[in-house]
Structure formats: structure tokens, C-alpha cells
Amino acid sequence: MRILTVGAGAVGGWFGARLHRAGHDVTFLVRPRRAAALRARGLRVTGLGEETTLVPRLVTADEPAQAYDLVLLSVKSTALDRAAKDLAPAVGPRTAILPLLNGMAHLERLAELFGRKAVLGGVAKVVTTLDGHGDIVRLAPPSAILTGELDGAPSARVDAVRALLTGAGIDSPDTPDITAAMWHKWVFISALGASTCLLRGSVGEFNAVPGGAELARALLAEAAAVSAAAGYPVPDAELDFTTRTVTTAGSRLTPSMYRDVLAGRPTEVEHVLGDLVARARALAVRTPLLDLATLQLRVHQHRTAAQPVREDAG
Structure with missing residues (x-):
């Protein structure tokens, strides 16, 4: 091959x-x-x-x-x-x-x-x-x-x-069902990306302050609700895994979206969060926290768009 x-x-x-x-x-x-x-x-x-x-x-x-x-x-x-x-x-x-x-x-x-x-x-x-x-x-x-x-x-x-x-x-x-698997990964990366970018810290950093874990759980709940409304409910085992991932004390985990924000690079906000919240609107699912994270990253995107274009590492 x-x-x-x-x-x-x-x-x-x-x-x-x-x-x-x-x-x-x-x-x-x-x-x-x-x-x-x-x-x-x-x-x-x-x-x-x-x-x-x-x-x-x-x-x-x-x-x-x-x-x-x-x-x-x-x-x-x-x-x-x-x-x-x-x-x-x-x-x-x-x-x-x-x-x-x-x-x-x-x-x-x-x-x-x-x-x-x-x-x-x-x-x-x-x-x-x-x-x-x-x-x-x-x-x-x-x-x-x-x-x-x-x-x-x-x-x-x-x-x-x-x-x-x-x-x-x-x-x-x-x-x-690869489509379901893609939706479930989308829920994971959306919750992780929105949490770290909105709170400007690694998983461990935002879990170290009051309210950090609760906000991460709320963002996950919104993303999972969109997936369920689309016909792909996240299995309990996967939901538990993602919950543990975003609420682990001391974790140094950060997604690429957050690392791009720190480096001043454009992010995948429209592909990951923008598309998700658009589908939420079409499915009549309320996602106020994901909306807020999307808005914040769009401001970042607008700022980086005014900077010189860097060639993609790929």
C-alpha cells in the first residue's frame, strides 16, 4: 500500500x-x-x-x-x-x-x-x-x-x-459507527479546548481554583447535549473518562487549541467550536458557555488575522 x-x-x-x-x-x-x-x-x-x-x-x-x-x-x-x-x-x-x-x-x-x-x-x-x-x-x-x-x-x-x-x-x-466516534471525539476536544481557552490555563491550573471544575463539567454537558440531539449520545464510559480528564487536579494537559492561543497563532475555532454551536442552534440546544468560548476565540482569531501569515508547519 x-x-x-x-x-x-x-x-x-x-x-x-x-x-x-x-x-x-x-x-x-x-x-x-x-x-x-x-x-x-x-x-x-x-x-x-x-x-x-x-x-x-x-x-x-x-x-x-x-x-x-x-x-x-x-x-x-x-x-x-x-x-x-x-x-x-x-x-x-x-x-x-x-x-x-x-x-x-x-x-x-x-x-x-x-x-x-x-x-x-x-x-x-x-x-x-x-x-x-x-x-x-x-x-x-x-x-x-x-x-x-x-x-x-x-x-x-x-x-x-x-x-x-x-x-x-x-x-x-x-x-x-465511525460517525458516532467522531462526534464523541468532538465532544471531548470541544470541552477540553473551551475550558482551557476560556479559563486561560491547563487542566490542573483551572481545577486549582474555586469553580474551575464546575465550569469544565458545564461545558462538557453542553457539548454532550449537542451530540445527543444529533443522534449520537456519548456513552457513559466515555463521558466519565472526559469528566475525569477535565477535572483532574494537578494535570498539565493542554490541547493544541490552547497552545495555539498562547503562541499567538490562529486556532481551529470555527471548525471545532463554531460549527458545534451552529449545529446546536439548528437542534434547539442552548449552549451559552460554548457560545462564550467561541466568541472569545473569534476575537483572538480577528487579532491574529491582522498579523503576518506564517507558513503552516505541515
Whole structure:
């Protein structure tokens, strides 16, 4: 299976590196500045006892492309349209596109561009970031990709992708309803992102002050209510896990959205929170706290839009 990983940032770089190390045919489609850095330093992965440097196969959008069997799309939602344009020459009639973005809005955009049959559902579970050198730092143990056909039907290509991932040490459990799994991840990342961005602190920091845990629970309740109204109630076990995650005393956990705010970068506010609150309105679900978090991040977005554009790390 010929694999194209679109983006070599914290998510795409991590999973692509795992597949590369397992001996698979992996190529990274990256922007010119990221390509130059990777050619100079290699693709480096650190954290949790790992120190790995790979020499990846790289292509940029201006290079000739062939059709790939599998495309792992792992860019920020703000770069989706540009990435889709870049990868278009790599998509053939049998190519499966596996997007690893948060939220749901990207599915319609990809279906519009490449046809619904080309697109799989996907959920990435990994806690990584890029350091100042552009190296990938793993912060916590999870390493999983959930995938499936969007209509829920079993398929040979999903079985093949799951076997490929599992063989590379990436958990990929059977997921009968990938749409539900995507909604449930959306609830998780919305509650975590809204809590840390609204309260301007890590999970441990806002839980250390009166009212912090209560606000996090309230934000989670709003997000879960939207998912339930859409037909995808969050199972009790997952809801309990997310509750524990956002109310753990001393936790240093922060999502990428909050790290982007601290760094003065644009965030995925519209894809993650803006789309969620819009769906809440359509479903007649009240989300005053999520609305407030969305508004605050839109102000941040407006501010960063006036700053010079920085090339995406992917």
C-alpha cells in the first residue's frame, strides 16, 4: 500500500513515522519550509523514552505526483482547502482519504472535492506537539486511529487500513459507527479546548481554583447535549473518562487549541467550536458557555488575522 501523509506536523508526522519505521511505503507531502527543515534535520520523534530520527521521503505541491492507495490527511482545519488542492494530483479512482481532523465539517468539503466514496471517517488519538526545532514530542501514551466507512458498512479497504495501522503499532480497534466516534471525539476536544481557552490555563491550573471544575463539567454537558440531539449520545464510559480528564487536579494537559492561543497563532475555532454551536442552534440546544468560548476565540482569531501569515508547519 502506497501511503501519502499530508502534513508532517505533530499528528501526521507521528503516525507517518510509525508507518515508516514499520517498513511501509510512506511519502510526506509538506510545505517548502517544512521540507527544508526535514531534509536538514530529519524527522525527529522524542518523548516518553523515545529518541528517533528518520530520513523521510518528501514531496511538495509543485512536484509531479502519482495516485496513492491511502492518504492520511492531518493538517489544521485552517489549512484544509490549501492541503486539498495540493493533494489532488495524488488522488486516483481507488485512493482512500483518511482525514484526521477534529470536528465534522471537513467531511462535506472533502466529499465535494473528491467524491463521498473516496472519504473515510477518522479519529486520531495522540498527544503530541512540535518543539522549537520542529521535532515531534510525544506527551502522553495514546496512539490510535479509528476509521470506518461513513455509511457504517463493512469494507475490505477499511480492514486493510486497520491491519496496516495495527501492524505498525498504532491501535485501530473495530469501529462499527465511525460517525458516532467522531462526534464523541468532538465532544471531548470541544470541552477540553473551551475550558482551557476560556479559563486561560491547563487542566490542573483551572481545577486549582474555586469553580474551575464546575465550569469544565458545564461545558462538557453542553457539548454532550449537542451530540445527543444529533443522534449520537456519548456513552457513559466515555463521558466519565472526559469528566475525569477535565477535572483532574494537578494535570498539565493542554490541547493544541490552547497552545495555539498562547503562541499567538490562529486556532481551529470555527471548525471545532463554531460549527458545534451552529449545529446546536439548528437542534434547539442552548449552549451559552460554548457560545462564550467561541466568541472569545473569534476575537483572538480577528487579532491574529491582522498579523503576518506564517507558513503552516505541515
